[in-house]
Amino acid sequence: MSGEEPPDWSEGQWRNDILRRQLHLRCDVVRNLAQNLKHAGGFPTRTPERLCDLISHSVDLITRYLHQTPPEHLSDVNLFLCLIAEHLRFVERSRVAHTPWSMIQATEQFLMRQAGADSHFILRPQWSYNYSLTGEFVEYHQTTMNSMPWIPSGMWEEGLGDLAEERIYCIAFPRIERLNAPLHANWGHELGHIIAARWIKNEFGRLWADEESQIKARMQKTVEGRFPHAPDQALFRRVVVDQYVSDLASAAMRAARQGITELICDAIGVHLFGPAALAASLEFSAGLSLDENPTDCGMYPPWRYRLRLMLDACETDLAQHPVHTGGKEATYPRPTVGAFCESVGAARFLVAQKSDHTVLNQDMAVREAYDLIRRKWEKIHRQALGMLPNESQRPYRLSERLPTIEDLVGKLERNIPPSEVGVWPDTSTALFQDIINAAWVFKAKKLVQDGGWACTENIERLYRLILKAIEASFVQSVFGPRLAQLDAT
């Protein structure tokens, strides 16, 4: 051994040898996993299969051109491959056994109406107690694949066909709330992330540019007051102050961007689902701190602040006001929705406390961010809602849906799924949002009537009836017109 020359090894060579060999294997495994998952089926919609096709296609191209991949890019390809392999968990968990399957087709249809017909959604549970949105996947693949110059330009799009023009998102919900259809009004918030991202992309840069100099000037004034003047260290002081102000401004920008994002999402949720979105947020946030400082929680706004804005948006539906029904004067809310309005209106008590403002004022960056949000919120709100499609421009108002909600709640009282409004043959298909709101109204009413009502059996029966109603109204809206057309001929 001692007489032999050591092999000509280098780190690059070592990496190249292993990665090139392993990438072939990993590509095969990922492609097979994607195809096996797709063909095993059991999905409530076709979207999980679309994601499998997307992943298979990208992996196919990576494999085909692996021999031309420059050694210095093998680790990038490996990273991309590992990331898209992780996305298969979204597919796996979206099988019907893990989801509230009765409402998935209807929910996807509803979400597509808001986000655009080219948008598709995977709904899947996650074990952490949270709702979240991941994606968009097609653009992520496209951008990454097009950044690999050794793969001929346009080949990725060409091989993918129509799917290259589509968008795929994944919305996660807490696993333990799988059947809690009323709580899934929170999906409105998650949809809001798509709208919020558009707003941030189109508007935030301009908004920040208009405000940045004034924000920095105020910061500079405050910061300079904190550093004593020392004539012999003037230059050093200048550098330190500038750096400090720059860091603060950057933090303020992050706080503003994240704050606006979440507040837009809340606004979209309330816009689409009305007070049901507020009720879902109240139930969700009951176990969380309402006054957490954004700097301690990924720049998320305090819940109390969020609930206040949501409450403001729902005020028309929760406050008493005269209404005309059937040519008669009456006072809203009527008995059916009264308990719900009262229970959700209890948020007024929560938001009357200004402890969140105290938290927001503790930190200069956060204070500036929320000062900006307070001044600009009305315009931001209007612009964001304007990004919804025309048919969704009108906000959902419980007070305008009163006869429908009363009818649906009446059905729930009789243990009938509230999928239709009226009595046969004069029936119409209930809207997705009406069904969700009716569930909350019914629940609040029962809780007021009987404090012991909220036992597992009753709650689960309510969930079942709501799930059935959402499914039945979806089937009726899709197949009803076709059957009517057939009947007419």
Added chain:
Amino acid sequence: MSTITRHEIENRLKRKDANSLVITPLLSPKQIGDASVDVRLGNQFIIFRLHTCGVFEPYKMLISQLHTMQERHVVRFGDFFVLHPGTLALGSTFEYICMPADLEAQVEGRSSWARVGLQIATATSVEPGFKGVLTLELSNVGTIPLQLYPGVRIAQLFFRDANPPAADAYMGQRKYECAIGPEFSKIRNDPDGSVFAESIEA
């Protein structure tokens, strides 16, 4: 006890009081026949897992253990479920039924399906006051596999007067109340069943 006909069925469906008959949703008025209502197939099925189950022990198995012998299968509307010859699957009606206290119903197969070997129900009686979708015991007694599309008209209901009306019609006391899909067997809940499953020696 007499079978009610179209006019009375429609009257019952139109009523808003406690004696109304609810079948929801009725996707087409043509589902109402001269003396029956056609009901459609739902999209949930329960199938047996033969490879994990030895024998069904009705009074010893816990409800959670039933999952070792049966599993739920959901078919998207627009797709189909294949029922192979000699197999049993539990399906359900798509329509949710609410029976008044003074009516009972019989579930019957449709001859068009029977002619290709499909039997849809063996426990065919629907009691006054029942609420829920109806579980169908689907079995293929023919020789060729059958594609079953959720939404197709699969069975028909015949309604008869229950006289006098049932006093405590269902009232939440029954095993299969407010079901929205086929239900696993709950025979274990029969209060007297276990009496006969215990040894009488010593």
